[in-house]
Amino acid sequence: MKRYLSCHTCSFEGFVDEPFSTCPKCDSASIVRCVVVECCGEDLFCPGFTNTCKKCETDYNWAGQTLAPRNQWGDETGETIEEILDIDNCTTDELLDGPVALRLVEDLE
Numbered sequence: 001m002k003r004y005l006s007c008h009t010c011s012f013e014g015f016v017d018e019p020f021s022t023c024p025k026c027d028s029a030s031i032v033r034c035v036v037v038e039c040c041g042e043d044l045f046c047p048g049f050t051n052t053c054k055k056c057e058t059d060y061n062w063a064g065q066t067l068a069p070r071n072q073w074g075d076e077t078g079e080t081i082e083e084i085l086d087i088d089n090c091t092t093d094e095l096l097d098g099p100v101a102l103r104l105v106e107d108l109e
Contacts, residue, residue: 001064002036004045035064048088 005020006013009028015036022029034047040055050067051060059067067073073081 002043003033004036005031005033007031035062037064050085050087 002015003019005016007023007026007028008030010023010026012023012025016024020033023031034045036043036045037060039053039058044051044053044060046060046062046064049062059070061067070081073079073084
């Protein structure tokens with residue numbers, strides 16, 4: 001697994017050895033970073049909640065971990081595949097007020 005970092009301040013882009021919180025070139029905190037995994041012989045960038053290999057359709061999370069097959073998704077939470085795949089398009093308020101957040105709160109009580 002590799003880590004990729006892009007800086008909005010100095011335009012640095014590249015693979016880095018450590019999980020930086022600031023740019024290694026200019027020390028700016030205005031960065032985008034993601035994990036990169038190898039799948040089907042190619043680099044797959046994992047910036048989102050769900051990242052899918054176009055060749056074999058294996059899904060990875062933002063940390064580069066392989067996810068369970070989609071036919072198992074939602075078994076524990078009751079979510080649909082559509083809800084799970086749309087999470088990157090949700091606002092923070094939608095995530096905190098949505099059905100998944102409500103189930104998590106109920107589980108804590």
